[in-house]
Amino acid sequence: xxxxxxxxxxxxxxxxxxxxxxxxxxxxxxxxxxxxxxxxxxxxxxxxxxxxxxxxxxxxxxxxxxxxxxxxxxxxxxxxxxxxxxxxxxxxxxxxxxxxxxxxxxxxxxxxxxxxxxxxxxxxxxxxxxxxxxxxxxxxxxxxxxxxxxxxxxxxxxxxxxxxxxxxxxxxxxxxxxxxxxxxxxxxxxxxxxxxxxxxxxxxxxxxxxxxxxxxxxxxxxxxxxxxxxxxxxxxxxxxxxxxxxxxxxxxxxxxxxxxxxxxxxxxxxxxxxxxxxxxxxxxxxxxxxxxxxxxxxxxxxxxxxxxxxxxxxxxxxxxxxxxxxxxxxxxxxxxxxxxxxxxxxxxxxxxxxxxxxxxxxxxxxxxxxxxxxxxxxxxxxxxxxxxxxxxxxxxxxxxxx
Amino acid sequence: xxxxxxxxxxxxxxxxxxxxxxxxxxxxxxxxxxxxxxxxxxxxxxxxxxxxxxxxxxxxxxxxxxxxxxxxxxxxxxxxxxxxxxxxxxxxxxxxxxxxxxxxxxxxxxxxxxxxxxxxxxxxxxxxxxxxxxxxxxxxxxxxxxxxxxxxxxxxxxxxxxxxxxxxxxxxxxxxxxxxxxxxxxxxxxxxxxxxxxxxxxxxxxxxxxxxxxxxxxxxxxxxxxxxxxxxxxxxxxxxxxxxxxxxxxxxxxxxxxxxxxxxxxxxxxxxxxxxxxxxxxxxxxxxxxxxx
Numbered sequence: 001x002x003x004x005x006x007x008x009x010x011x012x013x014x015x016x017x018x019x020x021x022x023x024x025x026x027x028x029x030x031x032x033x034x035x036x037x038x039x040x041x042x043x044x045x046x047x048x049x050x051x052x053x054x055x056x057x058x059x060x061x062x063x064x065x066x067x068x069x070x071x072x073x074x075x076x077x078x079x080x081x082x083x084x085x086x087x088x089x090x091x092x093x094x095x096x097x098x099x100x101x102x103x104x105x106x107x108x109x110x111x112x113x114x115x116x117x118x119x120x121x122x123x124x125x126x127x128x129x130x131x132x133x134x135x136x137x138x139x140x141x142x143x144x145x146x147x148x149x150x151x152x153x154x155x156x157x158x159x160x161x162x163x164x165x166x167x168x169x170x171x172x173x174x175x176x177x178x179x180x181x182x183x184x185x186x187x188x189x190x191x192x193x194x195x196x197x198x199x200x201x202x203x204x205x206x207x208x209x210x211x212x213x214x215x216x217x218x219x220x221x222x223x224x225x226x227x228x229x230x231x232x233x234x235x236x237x238x239x240x241x242x243x244x245x246x247x248x249x250x251x252x253x254x255x256x257x258x259x260x261x262x263x264x265x266x267x268x269x270x271x272x273x274x275x276x277x278x279x280x281x282x283x284x285x286x287x288x289x290x291x292x293x294x295x296x297x298x299x300x301x302x303x304x305x306x307x308x309x310x311x312x313x314x315x316x317x318x319x320x321x322x323x324x325x326x327x328x329x330x331x332x333x334x335x336x337x338x339x340x341x342x343x344x345x346x347x348x349x350x351x352x353x354x355x356x357x358x359x360x361x362x363x364x365x366x367x368x369x370x371x372x373x374x375x376x377x378x379x380x381x382x383x384x385x386x387x388x389x390x391x392x393x394x395x396x397x398x399x400x401x402x
Numbered sequence: 403x404x405x406x407x408x409x410x411x412x413x414x415x416x417x418x419x420x421x422x423x424x425x426x427x428x429x430x431x432x433x434x435x436x437x438x439x440x441x442x443x444x445x446x447x448x449x450x451x452x453x454x455x456x457x458x459x460x461x462x463x464x465x466x467x468x469x470x471x472x473x474x475x476x477x478x479x480x481x482x483x484x485x486x487x488x489x490x491x492x493x494x495x496x497x498x499x500x501x502x503x504x505x506x507x508x509x510x511x512x513x514x515x516x517x518x519x520x521x522x523x524x525x526x527x528x529x530x531x532x533x534x535x536x537x538x539x540x541x542x543x544x545x546x547x548x549x550x551x552x553x554x555x556x557x558x559x560x561x562x563x564x565x566x567x568x569x570x571x572x573x574x575x576x577x578x579x580x581x582x583x584x585x586x587x588x589x590x591x592x593x594x595x596x597x598x599x600x601x602x603x604x605x606x607x608x609x610x611x612x613x614x615x616x617x618x619x620x621x622x623x624x625x626x627x628x629x630x631x632x633x634x635x636x637x638x639x640x641x642x643x644x645x646x647x648x649x650x651x652x653x654x655x656x657x658x659x660x661x662x663x664x665x666x667x668x669x670x671x672x673x674x675x676x677x678x679x680x681x682x683x684x685x686x687x688x689x690x691x692x693x694x695x
Binding site: 035037039040043046047050052057058061062064065066068069070071073074202203206210213214215216316317318320346 | 407423424427428430431434435437439440442476481482484487488491492495501504505508577578579580581584587588590591592593594635
C-alpha cells in the first residue's frame with residue numbers, strides 16, 4: 001500500500017497514481033453492489049483534482065454524494081472508504097469472520113501479494129458486506145453472511161432444483177399466465193385521450209379543430225387509464241411447508257414472468273427478497289440463485305418477525321394503493337400470536353387485499369386452529385386452500401375477482 | 403462564481419438551517435458539477451427545508467413542483483390557455499381574419515400557461531427547482547423528468563424547442579414510497595438526511611426558537627433522542643421537536659424535571675398514531691426523563 005493515502009493530490013493536476021487508485025476504488029464499490037457509470041468516475045476525478053481532496057473527511061463526503069444512489073449505499077460507504085483510502089477497519093473485519101478457514105485464506109492471500117500491488121484494497125472491499133440483498137447472492141465462506149437467531153435453523157441448502165421438471169414447470173407457468181391476464185385491472189388516476197370519455201380534452205379538441213377555423217366540431221375526451229393490480233407474494237419455506245415449497249416456487253416464478261408489477265419474498269426465520277433472482281428467464285439459473293438466497297429454508301417459522309421485517313423495510317417501496325398481498329403459509333408460527341396479529345394489522349392498513357393461501361386447508365378435517373393462523377385470520381380478505389396445482393387452478397376465479 | 407464550502411456553511415447557518423457536516427460538501431459539488439441533488443430520508447427530517455435554505459443562500463427564487471400520482475406534463479410543464487384561445491378564435495372569426503394567421507397566433511407564447519418546470523428553465527436568474535416527493539409521481543413522469551434533467555430543454559410541438567436560459571439548481575426529494583429508477587438515481591448527487599443528533603438538534607431548536615434557553619433545548623434534544631429509540635410507528639421528526647419546544651415555551655416550562663406531568667402530556671402530542679400513544683405510557687416517559695441529565 002502506498003503511503004499517506006489521503007494526501008494524494010496536492011496540485012490541480014491529477015497524478016497517475018491517484019487516478020489508478022480511484023479506478024480501483026470504483027471497482028471495489030461496484031463489487032459492493034454500487035452502480036457506478038463513467039460519468040460518476042469522471043466527476044469523482046474532478047473532485048479528486050479540486051481542493052476538496054485536501055482533507056480525508058471532505059473527500060469522503062464528496063465521493064459519498066457522487067457514488068451513493070440509495071440508503072444501503074449510504075450506510076456502507078464510510079466503511080469501504082476507510083478501508084480503502086485510510087487502510088482502516090481491515091483487520092477487524094477479517095477477525096470478525098466466523099470461519100477460521102476464511103481467515104487463514106485471507107492471511108495467505110496477503111502474504112502472496114507483491115509489495116505495493118493495488119489489489120489488497122480491492123480484496124478487502126469484498127469482505128465488507130452490508131445488508132443489501134445483492135451481497136447475499138455471492139457465495140461467501142461464512143464472511144458477512146446474515147446470522148439468524150433461529151431455534152431450529154436448517155443450514156443445509158434446500159435444493160429447489162429438483163423441481164425443474166419441464167412439464168410441471170410449463171403447467172404452472174401457463175396457470176400463472178392465465179391468472180395474470182384475468183386479474184382485474186385497476187383504474188388509475190392517469191388519463192388518456194379517447195374518442196369517448198368522461199372529461200373533455202381541450203388540448204386535443206383545439207388541435208383537432210384548427211382545420212375548422214377553431215370551431216370545436218370534433219370533440220376529444222379523456223378517460224381514466226387502467227393499471228394492472230400489483231401482486232406481492234410472501235412464501236413460507238419453513239420445514240412444515242417443505243412438501244409444497246417446490247410447487248409454489250414454480251408458481252411464483254410464473255407469476256413474476258407474467259406480471260409487470262410483482263414482487264416475491266421467501267421467509268422462514270427471516271425474510272429474503274427474491275424477485276431479482278426469480279426474474280431470471282432461465283429456470284435452472286433462477287432456482288440456483290434462489291437456493292443461495294434461501295439459506296436456512298426448511299427450518300422453523302417466524303411469521304411475525306418476517307412480516308415485521310417486511311413492513312419495516314420493504315413495504316413502503318413494494319406496496320402501493322393497488323397492491324394485493326398473497327401470503328402462502330400454513331400458519332405454524334414459533335413467534336407469539338400477538339406479534340403476528342400486530343404486523344398483520346399494519347400490513348392490512350397498507351395494502352388493498354390480503355390473500356392467505358393455506359395448503360393445510362385442503363386436508364380433510366383440518367381447522368385453522370394453529371394460534372398463529374387464528375391471530376392472522378381477522379385481517380385476511382380471502383382464506384383459501386392451496387395444496388396442489390389443481391387447487392391453485394381452482395383459485396383462479398377468486399384471485400381474478402380481487 | 404465558485405463558492406467555498408465554508409461560505410456555504412456560513413450562509414446556511416445565516417438562513418437558519420443547521421446542516422449536518424456533509425451537506426455543505428454536497429451543495430458545493432452541486433455547483434461544481436452542475437448535477438441535481440437527490441435527498442432521501444424519513445419524513446420530517448427537513449428535506450424540503452434544504453431547498454428553501456439553498457434558494458435563500460443563493461438569493462434566488464424557489465420554484466416548487468409537488469409530485470403526486472397521475473401528475474402529467476400539462477400540470478408539470480405547460481398547458482395552453484384554452485379559454486383564451488377559443489375566445490381569440492371567435493373574436494377573429496367575427497373580424498374575418500385569415501385562418502392561417504389565427505392558427506399562428508393562438509399557438510404563440512401569449513397563450514401558453516407556464517407550469518413549474520417550464521417556469522424554471524425560462525428564468526434568467528438560476529432558480530432553485532424543488533421537485534418534492536418525486537417517488538409519488540409515476541414511472542412515466544420519472545422518465546420524462548430524466549430527459550428534462552439531462553438536456554434542460556423542452557420541445558413544445560406548436561412552438562418549437564425551448565432551451566434553458568440558465569440551468570436551474572435542482573433538488574429532488576424522496577420518501578421512498580416507491581423505488582426510484584437507477585437511471586434517475588445515477589443522474590443525481592445523493593444525500594441521506596438522518597434524524598439530527600443531540601448537538602445538531604439543540605442548535606436547530608436554538609436557531610428557530612431563540613427564546614428557549616440552551617439548557618431546555620439540550621434537554622428537549624436528549625428527550626427526543628430517547629423517544630426516537632422507542633419502537634414507534636411514526637417517529638417524530640424535527641418539525642415535531644419544534645412544536646413541542648414551542649408548546650413547552652408557551653406553558654412556561656423551563657426545566658423538564660420540574661413538571662413531569664406536563665412533560666408527559668405534551669410529549670404525547672408528538673405522537674401521531676393511537677398505537678404510539680398507547681406505547682408511550684407514563685412509566686416510559688418517566689424513564690426517558692430519567693435519562694435526561
